[in-house]
Amino acid sequence: QVQLVESGGGLVQPGGSLRLSCKASGIIFSITVMGWYRQAPGKQRELVARITSGSRTNYADSAKGRFTISRDNAKNTVYLQMNSLKPEDTAVYYCNAEVPGRRDPFWGQGTQVTVSS
Numbered sequence: 001q002v003q004l005v006e007s008g009g010g011l012v013q014p015g016g017s018l019r020l021s022c023k024a025s026g027i028i029f030s031i032t033v034m035g036w037y038r039q040a041p042g043k044q045r046e047l048v049a050r051i052t053s054g055s056r057t058n059y060a061d062s063a064k065g066r067f068t069i070s071r072d073n074a075k076n077t078v079y080l081q082m083n084s085l086k087p088e089d090t091a092v093y094y095c096n097a098e099v100p101g102r103r104d105p106f107w108g109q110g111t112q113v114t115v116s117s
Helices: none
Strands: 003-007 010-012 018-025 033-039 046-051 057-059 067-072 077-082 091-098 111-115
Touching: 003 091, 018 033, 018 091, 018 111, 033 067, 033 077, 046 067, 046 077, 057 067
Parallel strands: 010 111
Antiparallel strands: 003 018, 018 077, 033 046, 033 091, 046 057, 067 077, 091 111
């Protein structure tokens, strides 16, 4: 049974930082492409950042220079360090796992990030 469990969301003031974590189980984490997506109210879910099994990364333009995705294969965990947060970063953030050979990715349950003064 595959599980992706996100944590680390919360309320933060503009300019602040948060680190999201996603712990995976039930998959071979080291060969899985992991990603963070977000969905704001009334908007479509969008890619924030993605990291391959070889730790190559790509970011949405909105995240470049402020967010950093990383992975710890020993802990089956992917992280998203978010700095210089803005109100427009407010969304539910979802962890995503692209398992080799599987058409559809797995999703976590989401964690709310609210940036507000």
